Amino acid sequence: MNIKNTSHKIISIITALLLLFSLSIPILSFAETSNISVYIDNKRVSFQANPYMENDRVMVPMRKIFEELGAAVTWDDDTQSVSAVKGQTTAILAIGLNIMYINGEPNTLDNPPNLVYDTTFVPLRAISEALGCIVEWENDKNRVNITSAPLDNSATVFYQTYTTVPDFGACVGISPVSVLENGTIYNYSKTGLETGAQEKYRLVMTSNGFTVLEKENYYIYTKDSLTVLAGYMGDIFRIVILPL
Template sequence: MKKLGFLLALILCLLVFPKSVDAASSGAAIYLDGQQLNLSSGVKVDNIKGNVMIPIRVVSENLGFDVRWDKSSRSVTVSSSDKSVRMVVGNAQAELDGELVDLNLPPVLSGDTTLVPLRFVSQQMGLDVKWDNAAKAVYLTSPVPSSPDAGTSPGSGGGSGTDSSAPGNNADLSTLTGISFSDNRLMISTEGTVAPSVFPMKGPDRIVVDLPNTAFSEAFLADHVMNPSSGGEMAVTDYPDVAKIRFALFSHSPSTVRVVIDLNGPASYGVTHESGLTIVDLNAEGDMVIPPVPPVSGSGKKIVVIDAGHGGSQPGATSVTGKSEKVMNLDLALKVEALLKNEKNIEVVMTRSNDSTLGLKDRVKIANDLKADIFVSIHGNSSTSSSPNGTETYYTRDASKQLANVIHKHLAKATGLFDRGVKYSSLHVTRETKMPAVLLEIGFLSNKGDEAQLFNEDFQNRVAQGIVEGIKEYLK
């Protein structure tokens, strides 16, 4: 029923497509639950007498239905596990589970392709459809299942449009404020009371996180590109188990945000949820809820949060040769992470380990919710003048001053650049964190001399080692 519903959804478009749609719509893109259908070469949506038509091969290639073509009767039969539709070229009636139903326009032959009218199937299923005339795109949204196992599309879309995705439509809604993927862990930050539901699904393999009574925060919507059906995604390149992360407003009643980890195969995971931070840990053994990382004391491991500044839609400063600060920040942060993982008494957590967008509040929230021992944010400096150069370290609270002094001592020595010293500044990530926190400005991307070093592999390795030495000395 589900798959046939997707097919039936295609015909719904006629009900919402404006009559003025002309042959230009033949190049329209089709999005199913937020994911664009990758049509084969030469396959296109067509318009005949004001009726939107779709090639029948899309049904089998993109939606996975069983499609049988009978050349002698010029009929096509589309079947799912519990439903069957038979249509005949030129016949204005079709058989739906043996019952005759009228078609607004019969199927037609176009060369060696059979085109079917969208309206017929749309009348059978109450699916939401949006037509973006400017983008010439069709957005289809499948119904929300009654339970996680009901078998809808894998959380890649949902909802009936962008209007209800914005916070503020319901004052009682919680909000999703940030998503990041680091160290094979998905971290989701929320504000308000949220009871996440986490479960695996197959065909394909994925892990689904549903956040009921939740909408996207305004800050999240501003930082992430969302398609008209309220969906978006984040690429993951460094972890072989994960293909990508997707997120969408899955349902309006109740408002439910769904986040999906698309897997390349079956994977075990553990779940932590505490104080507005949900972590799906793919390093865990078995599908189970694991306790949150506890505050460290005595002989336990120290928790160090490493924050690679900027990322995603926030590139940071641009260097004199056109390179992005976010790239340098991440490269260096990953080197620091690798070194800290060799320290048996330190647990390192990254706010991001790929090119993802993360708000300042979310970076702080990760550290605070984990009750980290220290927080280190890595940045590259910049100025409107090419003259300023050198390394400097910032802190905000008195509790962070000793950390700033210790790390800067090692950092300045490692960079070999002009030592600009330790400075006070009221920065969000160093002000709102509850543990000692510093922000490191490694060098100036706007200075030719500094920039020549900042993207150098040997330089970064040396600086990463210096930062780690500072962290170790401070933590004793």
């Protein structure tokens, strides 16, 4: 893929969207959520402008977080958009648009980038996962933990019955306590799971081409003719594979 040419095409698309919808770039007034802390590989990130919460998503200053994650950042003032490049990944976002392009593919954002006074804020989870990071939220501490270690897809183990579905137990280092005979339901003990296991599996699934829909206690993953439900049911973490 020619990343440079793709980036130019995406910038053109963003420009067209701005013209088509006559988008006015929002400058927000808000009450900052205090005491939200962000850690990358156990090191706290210091921001000049405080992170805040919007629609249950943590928003952080754009340039600082991209650079902390090791991405090179380019700002396009005409389209109010940013391109961030890390390794083979290019992410492009624009203020006010709830679409992020990852290597040319559009991904819907829960919150679009926002301009607050002179600082552009972006949704932390979305951009971190786009760059191959694992994200965990500690509610009792108002803390976000980001693990920037790259994911090696070549090492992913898949379920024997469904060879395109990553094996949850293999991903987090735990064996199932029970398996339905036809290999569509796998039950794991909650007490044996490491912190952030569900988020780690989410990253593995999305990196293997699954789209994700987040619910209260579980995720719904879809790809081609498969749907996978993954989440907690009491003391059990359950994987349910549903062929369409």
